[in-house]
Amino acid sequence: MAQRKSFRWHIAVFLAPAVLVYTAIMIVPLIGTLNLSLFNLDEGNRIFVGLRNFATLFGDPRWSGAFWNALANNAWFFLVHMLVQNPVGVMLAALLSSPRLRMAAFYRTAIFIPTILSFVIVGFVWKLILSPIWGIAPGMLDAVGLKSLFAPWLGREGTALTTLALISVWQFVGIPMMLIYAALLSIPDEVIEAAEMDGVTGWSQFWKIKLPLILPSIGIISILTFVGNFNAFDLIYVSQGALAGPNFSTDILGTFLYRTFFGFQLQLGDPHMGATIATAMFGIILVGVCLYLFTIQTRLRRYQF
């Protein structure tokens, strides 16, 4: 080994295509967007304005109202997912993984189906079901004598966002279910048998033995949910349009970015403010991911079998 090995070309060949495409289409535009947010137009010329765009976004009443509204809505959207989607996903996975359950494969496949549907389909079909005119939902509530509970949920400012969040939960519950299911299956039989020997069965077995073992998976799912929710756009766009009605009550950061960048109705598109919003979203996601990695992830105990 006197000489260093000659340069191993094959490593470069293996890596090059992925790294090139990824860098050119993902990293460079991302940096470009961050950069663009530092400029603005002044009498037709592009000038460097430093962080002034951000000051406008957070402080100028023309922008900040919409921004904080979108951020608050987005936070609520995320909270609904955390409180409904993930617990339901864990529960379904726990039921599916119970030993000797028949038809488990059927349930698993069926419950995952909404996840593979496009937002266009999901948005439209729920609009149909909840529509007061066609009315499958009012009809069904009527059949069980609860017709008075029905309201045009998607059309009311107070309930539209929560309804959309629940529709999104309905669509994506398959993902936590699948990942938790996989984690539960990977718990070795010996651990379960030992628990049964000690008389720990049923629910207490789930809470005391299985749940601590799948906590890392729940952590990963939470962070995936966070990134997905703060990047959401499609469902709101297909069901409420770019204006995120009624009266912007379902506006989230994705729709706000779209409106700002491309313009709508009388407002012209503004690439610089669009880039500023994208950068703010980038910051929010980055802060969230780092908080998770440095505070929660490090405290999770991992078990090796």
Added chain:
Amino acid sequence: MSTARQSTTRTIAAHGVLILYTLIALFPVFVIVVNSFKSRRAIFADPLALPTAETFDLIGYRTVLQQGDFLLYFQNSMIVTVGSLFFVLLFGAMAAFALSEYRFRGNSLMGLYLALGIMIPIRLGTVAILQMMVASGLVNTLTALILVYTAQGLPLAVFILSEFMRSVSDDLKNAGRIDGLSEYTIFFRLVLPLVRPAMATVAVFTMIPIWNDLWFPLILAPSEETKTITLGSQVFIGQFVTNWNAVLAALGLAIVPVLVLYLIFSRQLIRGITAGAVK
């Protein structure tokens, strides 16, 4: 005896909850499919009834197939999805092999760099991507979409595949080297066939968001010739919002292909997930 009875009760309860949730999951799909085969009057009269000989009507499907360029949209979606999937799997597997097989300076840094894209959505770069595509004249081409989706799918593909490739036996590869196979032959002939379940997992997770994406087709390729089926059905719904037969039929047609692909891959999918990567 009591434990046996208890576990029977529990099994029934488990089935009860799962059946209930399965119904919730499938109900909207059922509504679309059933009503797309009914006449207009029957759709409104009783939306939950199955089509009978009287109410059965294919008018919706006829309208869709005559009116829209659905075959073209479908073809565009196919080209974009299959093209991106091919590049994601090929480039992703190559990079994953380099990262998992060889030790070189900057290896883990490169892994981290590529994994960054799992956490940061490519959409945030849209502003600059659009400017870049305009500058290179790729707006309103399927190539633009394939490029973007390839970049979008690569991070997760590299991450999952490199976990899997670590588990391919070294002895096998070394035996290949002793027999004088080149590194390229080892990769394509020995390693790739062994990680097929992982490739299926990656394929499903890559394919679904591409097929269903609305954002990039809307922004990068909204022209009539390059519309994907997702964008096409969105526009179609906008135009035909009162023609329920046509809209329901369009939705039915949009569900079928992805459903078929999912059912084909679903067995591989759960095997792929449980075998390791996403823990």
